[in-house]
Structures are given as structure tokens and as C-alpha cells.
Amino acid sequence: MGKSMAxxxxxxxxxxxxxxxxxxxxxxxxxxxxxxxxxxSSYVTQMQSGLVVTGMSDQVSWGFYISNFxxxxxxxxxxxxxxxxxxxxxxxxxxxxxxxxxxxxxxxxLVALMFVMVDLGRPERIWxxxxxxxxxxxxxxxxxxxxxxLSGYLLLNAATLCYVLFLHYHGKIPTSKLYFAVVVITMFxxxxxxxxxxxxxxxxxxxxxxxTSLLGPRFIASAFASxxxxxxxxxxxxxSLTDYRFSQTVIDxxxxxxxxxxxxxLFFVGVELFTDFYNEGHHGASIRYLFLGIEGLGNxxxxxxxxxxxxxxxxxxxxxxxxxxxxxxxxxxCVLTFFGIWIEKGMGLVVPGFIPTTLGExxxxxxxxxxxxxALGIWAFGMLVFTILAKTVVAVELGRLKYQDxxxxxxxxx
Amino acid sequence: MTNARSKRAASPASGxxxxxxxxxxxAAGSLAAAAASVPAVSAGAWGGETMQDAFGTFFQDQxxxxxxxxxxxxxxxxxxxxxxxxxxxIKCENTPPIPGVVFGYAINISKCKGYRDCVYACVKENNLxxxxxxxxxxxxxxxxxxxxxxxxxxxxxxxxxxxxxxYYLPVQCMxxxxxxxxxxxxxxxxxxxxxxxxxxxxxxxxxxxxxxxACPYWARHFNWTEPEVPAEEINPLTHYLGNRPRMRGVTEKxxxxxxxxxxxxxxxxxxxxxxxxxxxxxxxxxxSEIRYVLENKDVFRLKEDLATEPKxxxxxx
Numbered sequence: 001m002g003k004s005m006a007x008x009x010x011x012x013x014x015x016x017x018x019x020x021x022x023x024x025x026x027x028x029x030x031x032x033x034x035x036x037x038x039x040x041s042s043y044v045t046q047m048q049s050g051l052v053v054t055g056m057s058d059q060v061s062w063g064f065y066i067s068n069f070x071x072x073x074x075x076x077x078x079x080x081x082x083x084x085x086x087x088x089x090x091x092x093x094x095x096x097x098x099x100x101x102x103x104x105x106x107x108x109x110l111v112a113l114m115f116v117m118v119d120l121g122r123p124e125r126i127w128x129x130x131x132x133x134x135x136x137x138x139x140x141x142x143x144x145x146x147x148x149x150l151s152g153y154l155l156l157n158a159a160t161l162c163y164v165l166f167l168h169y170h171g172k173i174p175t176s177k178l179y180f181a182v183v184v185i186t187m188f189x190x191x192x193x194x195x196x197x198x199x200x201x202x203x204x205x206x207x208x209x210x211x212t213s214l215l216g217p218r219f220i221a222s223a224f225a226s227x228x229x230x231x232x233x234x235x236x237x238x239x240s241l242t243d244y245r246f247s248q249t250v251i252d253x254x255x256x257x258x259x260x261x262x263x264x265x266l267f268f269v270g271v272e273l274f275t276d277f278y279n280e281g282h283h284g285a286s287i288r289y290l291f292l293g294i295e296g297l298g299n300x301x302x303x304x305x306x307x308x309x310x311x312x313x314x315x316x317x318x319x320x321x322x323x324x325x326x327x328x329x330x331x332x333x334c335v336l337t338f339f340g341i342w343i344e345k346g347m348g349l350v351v352p353g354f355i356p357t358t359l360g361e362x363x364x365x366x367x368x369x370x371x372x373x374x375a376l377g378i379w380a381f382g383m384l385v386f387t388i389l390a391k392t393v394v395a396v397e398l399g400r401l402k403y404q405d406x407x408x409x410x411x412x413x414x
Numbered sequence: 415m416t417n418a419r420s421k422r423a424a425s426p427a428s429g430x431x432x433x434x435x436x437x438x439x440x441a442a443g444s445l446a447a448a449a450a451s452v453p454a455v456s457a458g459a460w461g462g463e464t465m466q467d468a469f470g471t472f473f474q475d476q477x478x479x480x481x482x483x484x485x486x487x488x489x490x491x492x493x494x495x496x497x498x499x500x501x502x503x504i505k506c507e508n509t510p511p512i513p514g515v516v517f518g519y520a521i522n523i524s525k526c527k528g529y530r531d532c533v534y535a536c537v538k539e540n541n542l543x544x545x546x547x548x549x550x551x552x553x554x555x556x557x558x559x560x561x562x563x564x565x566x567x568x569x570x571x572x573x574x575x576x577x578x579x580x581y582y583l584p585v586q587c588m589x590x591x592x593x594x595x596x597x598x599x600x601x602x603x604x605x606x607x608x609x610x611x612x613x614x615x616x617x618x619x620x621x622x623x624x625x626x627x628a629c630p631y632w633a634r635h636f637n638w639t640e641p642e643v644p645a646e647e648i649n650p651l652t653h654y655l656g657n658r659p660r661m662r663g664v665t666e667k668x669x670x671x672x673x674x675x676x677x678x679x680x681x682x683x684x685x686x687x688x689x690x691x692x693x694x695x696x697x698x699x700x701x702s703e704i705r706y707v708l709e710n711k712d713v714f715r716l717k718e719d720l721a722t723e724p725k726x727x728x729x730x731x
Contacts, residue, residue, distance in 0.1 A: 121621020121663025143600035206630035360563030
């Protein structure tokens with residue numbers, strides 16, 4: 001039997017696995033498909049009328065989409081927190097869940113890329129970014145860098161996941177040197193995707209709030225809080241819904257990383273507040289608008305104060321050992337951190353960067369129903385991708401999905 | 415959101431929907447007719463275009479990478495499209511930069527009284543979307559004694575100017591010599607021409623708005639909706655990199671009236687100013703008025719600290 005046959009078996013078996021599930025599984029898939037369909041229909045509206053259906057304007061020219069984009073790049077990067085202990089420190093317990101982490105990275109990168117796509121005024125011209133065919137402004141444009149690192153990260157993660165799953169399916173473990181090299185590259189790559197995303201903002205001296213060298217570190221720190229938060233919640237769901245078991249020490253290490261990362265995130269926020277407010281000037285205008293409002297205009301105040309409150313409560317829970325080790329409290333902290341950072345890095349960072357405008361105009365933004373619907377559709381798509389990948393991973397790891405030689409008496413030639 | 419739309423233009427234009435209605439009805443009609451008749455080359459299936467034109471536009475290369483023949487075809491397609499959509503026979507040219515010319519602009523803020531004649535002349539000359547209320551020039555009403563833009567009034571009433579204790583500061587694309595917008599564009603859809611004008615290939619722009627984030631002067635504007643100009647108001651003399659018809663989903667901005675200035679004319683804003691506050695000319699010509707101003711007046715530039723090197727100065731008497 002040739003290699004292609006083996007791949008075909010793997011794919012057929014995986015598809016079979018995806019179509020066998022409980023009622024709960026199908027209602028979940030159905031729910032996601034409904035959200036997705038709603039998002040698609042809203043996107044059709046946007047395609048017909050233009051981005052005028054969003055709340056964006058010349059004043060605030062990026063909104064909910066790019067906010068979500070920035071956040072989900074962080075989620076994708078955070079998968080590295082499983083990859084490092086699994087492969088560099090060779091932790092067996094973390095290896096048990098590393099494939100789920102990579103699945104999450106794939107889903108999150110796809111979500112991030114889709115948020116950029118729906119934000120484009122002329123999505124049908126996306127081929128203009130393809131080097132040689134189009135005109136790729138590399139290395140000048142940071143968005144060109146971002147396109148490169150994000151698609152590279154997607155490929156790296158997809159390749160490792162498929163390779164390892166395929167081997168596990170055949171009851172083997174990956175040993176090749178090339179594989180290890182790819183894993184090491186992926187680690188550095190993970191940091192790069194979020195740093196480059198931060199540079200998309202911080203590279204603009206015209207936008208004082210973004211133009212700080214702290215933005216890159218802030219992005220990484222907050223990603224390393226929100227990422228583990230999502231992974232802990234997801235692992236909890238998988239543990240309760242499937243027979244898949246993994247060591248509690250995985251949760252412990254993720255919770256610890258998350259605690260430190262959230263402490264750093266809040267420290268960075270404090271540092272920025274001090275710098276902007278102690279001798280307040282032009283640089284602090286956006287932060288003032290964000291937290292306090294300017295001349296009565298302050299749409300973002302409830303967002304940012306909610307985020308700050310959520311992150312503070314979360315960090316307090318996480319810093320108390322007894323609470324952090326209690327799963328109920330830990331899940332609470334995870335949910336708070338996830339949404340706290342989602343606001344802090346999204347609506348609380350992207351939008352106020354435009355307010356006041358470069359000509360000093362205070363002009364507000366809030367997302368429209370169409371924008372929210374499209375965003376929910378993309379979230380649903382991400383969860384769908386993750387569900388599909390995670391179901392396959394769990395089936396392979398449980399040994400439910402494994403290679404059955406159609407002719408067991410023939411020596412295997414793989 | 416309605417707020418966003420109405421606040422964009424300094425003075426609200428008429429909310430015209432009749433034309434849109436007629437256009438939609440017409441499109442629907444022609445589509446029905448095409449469906450009923452034998453499929454012809456110019457059937458409505460490609461949005462009223464021939465398949466050849468639709469494909470030609472879609473696969474059109476970036477302006478600087480096109481051969482002269484390809485550019486000719488692109489210009490012809492633009493003219494055909496305008497004729498089909500508006501019934502107006504426009505001329506779309508690609509007049510090259512004049513050798514030995516780099517354009518510069520200077521505004522005498524003692525003479526500017528905030529009438530906004532420049533704004534409206536620009537709208538007409540450059541075929542700016544009327545419904546979408548696109549404007550390239552923003553005149554700021556400033557309190558005397560400060561140049562703090564955060565204190566500027568963007569929406570002052572230009573019928574009752576000049577106001578006591580105020581001065582006026584027109585802002586538009588400064589055609590920076592070191593343009594951050596050009597650097598930010600991921601697809602090289604915008605670049606600086608040899609005569610110093612920063613231009614956009616509207617057919618190449620993907621609408622990501624990186625340039626809008628990068629611009630320190632709020633000079634770049636986006637077509638959130640289809641820009642529409644009433645047929646009788648269309649300026650038929652157009653330039654590929656300038657005032658030719660634009661489309662939804664792309665960025666545009668002031669281009670120093672490239673269609674005029676490359677033929678030795680003044681930009682529409684300079685011509686429209688009733689007070690002679692606007693000085694435009696060739697920075698490389700030592701005898702030009704702009705050079706006189708730069709050498710003899712106390713000029714300043716906005717946000718010079720950002721090192722974008724604007725070719726746009728301000729001075730006062």
C-alpha cells in the first residue's frame with residue numbers, strides 16, 4: 001500500500017468520525033451553522049452597499065473588525081505556551097493536549113484573517129498582495145509583513161497538526177529532526193505574529209496612543225493571559241463532553257502562566273496611565289477620551305471600565321492559590337480574562353487610537369448590528385473549525401480513529 | 415452612523431436619492447431586456463459591461479506595471495464605463511509629470527477668511543461623491559493665540575465668516591516628500607510621482623485603510639459607499655491618477671489637481687480662492703512665486719516633527 005492510500009484512509013476515517021456524533025454534537029454544529037449563515041447574509045448586505053453599513057467613518061476608519069483581528073492573532077500566538085513546555089521541556093502531560101492547542105491556533109489565525117477580509121473595501125482584489133502576480137509592498141508595509149507571518153503561521157500549524165495526527169493514526173510517534181526544527185520555528189513565529197500585529201498600530205507616529213514601544217510587549221503579555229484562559233475553558237469543555245483525559249498539571253501550568261501574564265498586562269496598563277496623565281499632553285488625549293471622555297463624548301468608557309474591572313477581579317482570583325486551584329473560581333477568572341482582554345486589546349485600543357482624529361476632532365464610533373452579525377459569523381466559523389479539528393484529535397488520541405489494515409495478513413509497507 | 419455620514423462634510427449637500435432610483439430602475443430594466451433578448455456582447459450580465467471589459471478591469475495590472483498599450487485600454491474602459499453609467503462622454507488621460515517640476519503649495523493664513531470656496535471648487539473639479547459628501551480640503555476655524563488642532567472647529571458656518579478672534583487653517587493632502595501612507599500600503603497602490611504628487615491607483619487599492627491610519631493630516635478619505643455625481647455636474651476632463659470616476663471601497667485624496675497642474679493650470683482650490691491666499695507652483699523654479707514665499711516669509715508646516723516633509727507650507731503677512 002502506497003503513502004497516498006494511507007492518506008486517503010486517514011481522510012476518509014476522519015470524515016466518518018465527523019459525521020458520527022451525539023444529538024448534542026449536532027445541535028452545537030447546527031447552532032454554529034445558523035450563526036455563520038446569519039453572518040454570511042449580513043456580509044452580502046455589506047458587499048451590496050459597501051462598508052457604509054458599518055459604524056466606521058473617515059474619522060474612525062477601523063472598528064469592530066480590526067479590534068477582533070488584533071485579539072485573535074493573540075489567541076493564535078498563545079498556542080506557543082503549550083508548544084514550548086511540550087517540546088522544549090519535554091513535558092509529557094502538556095504533550096497530551098498540545099495538538100488541541102495547535103488546533104486552536106489554526107482556528108484563531110483563520111478567524112483573524114477573516115476579520116481582515118471582511119474589513120477590506122475591495123476583497124475581490126486580495127490577489128494584489130500575492131508577490132509577483134500582484135504588487136507586494138515588502139518589506140515597507142507592516143500589513144505586508146502581517147500577511148506573510150499570519151499565512152506562514154497557519155501553514156506551520158496545519159502542517160505539524162496533520163503530520164502528528166497522521167502518525168498517531170498509524171500508532172507511531174513523530175521522531176524526525178525536520179519535525180523538531182519546524183516546531184522550533186513555530187515558537188519564534190508565534191511571537192512574531194503578535195509583535196508584527198502590534199507594529200501595525202505602533203508604527204504610526206500620527207496616532208499618539210498607539211505610537212509607543214510598549215505596545216508590542218503589551219500585546220504579547222495580554223495574549224499570554226487571554227490565550228491560556230481560552231485553552232483552560234476549552235479543555236474543561238472537552239473533559240466534560242468526551243472520554244479524553246489529561247493531567248490536571250496542564251491546567252495548573254496554564255493557570256500560572258495566565259496569572260503572571262495578567263499581572264504584567266495590568267502593570268503595563270498602569271504604566272501607560274501614569275505616563276499619559278502625570279504630565280498630560282497631546283499624547284494622552286486618546287487615553288483621556290477612552291477612560292474619561294472628552295467634552296461629554298465617551299462611548300468607550302463603559303467598555304474600558306468593564307474590561308479593567310474584569311481583569312482586576314480575574315487577577316485577584318488567580319493570585320489566591322486556593323481560589324486558583326478551585327476549578328469553579330478558575331473558570332470564572334478565565335471567562336473574565338478572556339472578555340477583559342478582548343475589550344482591552346480590541347475596542348479599547350483600536351478605536352480610541354483614532355479619537356481625537358489627527359486633526360483633533362472627537363468623533364465617536366460604535367459597531368452596527370451588521371458588523372456584530374458578521375463578527376458573530378466569523379466567531380462561529382472559528383468554533384466550527386476548532387470543533388472539527390478537536391473532534392478528530394480526540395478520536396485519534398483515544399484510539400477510536402486508527403488505521404485498520406484492510407488486509408491484515410499483508411506486511412505493512414508504510 | 416447617520417451621525418458619521420452627516421458630519422463628514424462641512425456643509426451638508428442635498429440628500430439626493432432620485433438619481434439613485436432612476437439608475438437602479440434603469441439597471442433592472444436593462445437586465446430584464448438582456449435576459450429577454452438574444453445574449454449580445456454588451457448584455458447586462460456583467461453589470462452592464464461587456465465580459466471583456468469586466469475581465470479587463472478585474473485583471474488590470476498596477477498602473478506602473480502596465481505597458482503603454484495596456485494603459486490605453488484601461489483609459490478606454492474607464493471612458494466606456496462612465497458613458498454607460500452616466501451618459502457622459504468623459505476624457506480620461508494619463509498626462510505624465512513635467513520634467514524639472516516638483517509642485518509645492520503655500521497658504522497665507524492672514525488672507526484666508528474661511529469661505530470654503532476652495533472646498534467646493536475642489537468637489538466640482540475632482541468629481542467628488544456628492545451623496546457620500548467627500549471633501550478633500552478641510553478648513554479649520556481656530557482660536558487666535560493657539561495652533562492646537564484639538565481646539566479647532568471643523569463645522570463652523572462659512573456664511574458668517576470671518577469671525578472675531580478666529581483665524582482659518584485649510585488642511586488637505588500635503589504631498590509629503592516622505593509619505594507614511596505610501597509606506598503603509600501593502601500593495602503599492604499609492605506612490606509618489608516624480609513631480610512630488612502622491613497618487614493612488616483606484617483600480618489597485620484593496621481598501622484596507624492602512625494609509626488612513628498612517629496619515630497625520632487626515633488627508634485620506636474612503637469611499638464607504640458608491641460615490642455618485644449627477645451627470646450634469648460631472649467634470650469630463652479627467653486623469654487616471656486624479657479626478658476620474660472612483661468606485662466604492664477605495665481610498666482617495668487631494669492630488670494637487672493632477673489633471674490641471676500637469677498642463678500648467680493652477681489647482682481648482684488655488685483658482686477659486688477669492689482672497690489670493692493660495693500660492694501654488696514649481697519648487698524647482700527659483701523665479702516662482704512659491705519660491706519667493708519660502709525664501710522671504712516666515713513659513714511653517716503642520717506637524718513638522720513627524721518628519722514627513724510636507725510640500726505644503728503656511729505663512730502670514
